[in-house]
Each structure stands twice: as C-alpha cells, then as structure tokens.
Amino acid sequence: MKTYNVCVIKGDGIGPEIVEEAVKVLDSVSHKFGFELNFDYHLMGGCAVDIFGVPLPDETLNAAKASDAVLFGAIGGAKWDNLARHLRPESGLLKLRKELGAFANLRPAIIFDELINASTLKPETVRGVDILVVRELTGGIYFGQPREKHEKSAFNTMVYSYEEIERVSKIAFEAAMKRGKKITLVDKANVLETSQLWREVVAEVAKSYPEVAVEQMYVDNAAMQLVRDPKQFDVLLTENLFGDILSDEASMICGSIGLLPSASIGGKVGIYEPIHGSAPDIAGQGIANPIATIMSAAMMLRYAFNEAEAAQCIENAVKSVLRDGYRTKDIAKFDAKEICSTSEIGSIISDYTHKF
Known part of the structure; x- marks a missing residue:
C-alpha cells in the first residue's frame, strides 16, 4: 500500500474546524482508493506565537520539509495585529513558502452551476467561468x-x-x-x-x-x-x-471565498490551503464553510501524490452535495434544501465520496 506523509497545520481562527473536515474526507477516499495517509500535526501562526514566541517554530518547518505535502488551514487574527512584523502570524506563512520553495500558487476560480446565483454578477456573465490564476509566490x-x-x-x-x-x-x-x-x-x-x-x-x-x-x-x-x-x-x-x-x-x-482552493507548488513539498482567511469572528461556531479546504485536499492528491482518481472523487462529491441542496450558512440563501454545520457538511461530502 502506498503511504504519503502529510504535515497538517490547522492554524488560527476557523483553521482547526475546516482542516478537520478535509482530513475526514481524505480518510474516506484513501481507504476507497487503497493508499494510506499519515497525518503529522504541527503549529504555525498566532497559536505558535502564543506557545513558542514565533509564528513558525523550527519543529514545524522541519516537519514540513520532511513531509510529502502540507495541508494548511488559515492563520492570523486581531489578537496578533500589533506585533512586530517578524512575529505576526503571516510572517510564518511567508517563511514557510520560501523555505519549501513553493514559488507557484495555483488558484482555480470555477463557478458551480448549483451556486450560479451566489455571484453578484449576472448568471449569463459567470456561467461557465473556469479560470486558473498562476501567481508567483516567493x-x-x-x-x-x-x-x-x-x-x-x-x-x-x-x-x-x-x-x-x-x-x-x-x-x-x-x-x-x-x-x-x-x-x-x-x-x-x-x-x-x-x-x-x-x-x-x-x-x-x-x-x-x-x-x-x-x-x-x-x-x-x-x-x-x-x-x-x-x-x-x-x-x-x-x-x-x-x-x-x-x-x-x-x-x-464565483460567489464565495469559502469555496475555492489553492496549491503552492514548485519545490519538493507543496502547500495546499483555502484562499480565505482565519475568520476569527465566526471561529468555534460551527458555521465555517470547509469546502475550499476540502477542495485544496483534492488538489493535494492530484499534484503531490498523483492520485487523480481520488482527487476527482472528492470534486465530484462536492458538486453532488451542492446539487442536492446542502449548504453552509454563508451560501444558505442559494437553493438550500438543508443548512449544515461545518462538521455536518464535511460528513456529507465524506459519505458522498462512496458514490463515485
């Protein structure tokens, strides 16, 4: 059985909540497609500053370098905004990208037909949008x-x-x-x-x-x-x-920053993360949308591990869950059949992976 080592950095704010749902979905598809994922958890961001005094501890950096991929949530919050620049949570992420040589950031922007009314633009303007932003990152x-x-x-x-x-x-x-x-x-x-x-x-x-x-x-x-x-x-x-x-x-x-993933690649180890921030104002309430993180996990399977079938399975599951009307609070007003918590939508997507 193929085994991949994933350095998991949950981060701050809603980071722990959304990463847990991505791990849940990854566990499901790894069993289905016959590979093993070893998850190694480490701290980065404001939570690391509170414990270690720095946003990127050496232990975390070394673990990331030794892994096959990094799955990351989000960092930052008002609590740490007044720190010196080198101590701010964002400095940890910038250093991690630089140290891993992750110089190319891939950000897909795809409109889900099921959420076409979530965009503030007219449906005829956005229907069929499929853009890939390639951003130089380091x-x-x-x-x-x-x-x-x-x-x-x-x-x-x-x-x-x-x-x-x-x-x-x-x-x-x-x-x-x-x-x-x-x-x-x-x-x-x-x-x-x-x-x-x-x-x-x-x-x-x-x-x-x-x-x-x-x-x-x-x-x-x-x-x-x-x-x-x-x-x-x-x-x-x-x-x-x-x-x-x-x-x-x-x-x-595309309607919500909570839907879109990213991959930062180019070096030996890539970083896979949602494009949104840590949203500390809603942390711990169970209303954060984990779909961007789950889709980032799919990008990790595709780009880091060459597990394209498993990646497609996750993407199909997300689309089907949205098609069937399951929504988190941020997208609840768009053809919702059921409003779900962070954990509930993650579990539903995980269950749907068995259909593909």
Whole structure:
C-alpha cells in the first residue's frame, strides 16, 4: 500500500474546524482508493506565537520539509495585529513558502452551476467561468530588500530575477496546455521595470509552447475585465502582489471565498490551503464553510501524490452535495434544501465520496 506523509497545520481562527473536515474526507477516499495517509500535526501562526514566541517554530518547518505535502488551514487574527512584523502570524506563512520553495500558487476560480446565483454578477456573465490564476509566490515586493518604515516615510522594494519569472511561467504554460491553451500575462509594464522583464521572459518561454496563445494586459484593465467578461480568461499569469489581489477578486465572481482552493507548488513539498482567511469572528461556531479546504485536499492528491482518481472523487462529491441542496450558512440563501454545520457538511461530502 502506498503511504504519503502529510504535515497538517490547522492554524488560527476557523483553521482547526475546516482542516478537520478535509482530513475526514481524505480518510474516506484513501481507504476507497487503497493508499494510506499519515497525518503529522504541527503549529504555525498566532497559536505558535502564543506557545513558542514565533509564528513558525523550527519543529514545524522541519516537519514540513520532511513531509510529502502540507495541508494548511488559515492563520492570523486581531489578537496578533500589533506585533512586530517578524512575529505576526503571516510572517510564518511567508517563511514557510520560501523555505519549501513553493514559488507557484495555483488558484482555480470555477463557478458551480448549483451556486450560479451566489455571484453578484449576472448568471449569463459567470456561467461557465473556469479560470486558473498562476501567481508567483516567493518573490516581488513582499520579499524585496531593502525595506524600511520610519515615522513619516516607508518604502518597499519590488525585485524579480529572470529565473524567478521563468520557472513560474513554465508552470503556467504547462497548465495552459492541459486547459484552453491561452495565457494572459497581467502586469504594469507601462510604469514598472519589473513588469517589462516579465514580458521579455514570458515571450522567451512562449517559444517552447507554440500552441499556447499569449496576451498581455495591464493589471487595472485585468481587474475591470474580470468583472466585465470573466469567461475571456483561461490562465492568468502574474506576479505576487497583483496575483494576491486578482485571485481574491476572481473568487468573489464565483460567489464565495469559502469555496475555492489553492496549491503552492514548485519545490519538493507543496502547500495546499483555502484562499480565505482565519475568520476569527465566526471561529468555534460551527458555521465555517470547509469546502475550499476540502477542495485544496483534492488538489493535494492530484499534484503531490498523483492520485487523480481520488482527487476527482472528492470534486465530484462536492458538486453532488451542492446539487442536492446542502449548504453552509454563508451560501444558505442559494437553493438550500438543508443548512449544515461545518462538521455536518464535511460528513456529507465524506459519505458522498462512496458514490463515485
């Protein structure tokens, strides 16, 4: 029996609740498809700061490096907002991504037909939306040096190398080859030298993928076009800051940030997490939507373990559960047959995996 080692980091806020449901579903499909998952639990984020004094303890980092994949919930909360930057929960996640070499963030934005009315856009605008945002994750302004904050001024530095752009671009082109064979490079090349370099590198990489159509779009226009006509996009390729913003915008086109997963890959070990935050205001109430985390677990099976059938089983189960009218509170007003708690919807999805 094949065995995979998963470093599980629940995090803060609703993180523990939603991760438990993903583990529940993973247990179900692993038994069904004949492989074993070893779950190794560790702390990161505000909970780690409270216990260890740092957001990413060495024990957690070493466990992540030794694993086959990291399943992660969410971190942060107002409790830790006033800490020094290097002690904030988010600094732990940034360090983890950097240390694992997870330089490419894949964020699908797919509209579920069953929730088409959840989008604030017209159904005819969003029906059939299937976008993959490929965001560079370990470079750019979030990591650029120097950086300083003074009493009346502050600055950050945006830096990209040829190699950083090239490697994430290759992942985007490979993804496009399996999809609609179209890439939109989102940048600000009219004012940023880093964006000019992005255009040059992507043009060079594109020579190896003649079947893929490439277009360039300024980020302000891309933000507008995502709302105006999202179906025009297939793969969106962009740098760290722009990708952070656009992927959240794309998620809301689909109706709820609680539905969409992500995979951060490129190094030996990938990180699989929902795109939403820790939502401390609803933590412990049993109303958080675990579907994004469950779908992230499916991405883990596909990308980290090459268990495509098991991944598809989870995705089919989620779609069927939504089709049959089961909803969490955040999406309850959209054709709900039954309003479910976090644990209940996780159990229903787990049960549905036996149908596929």
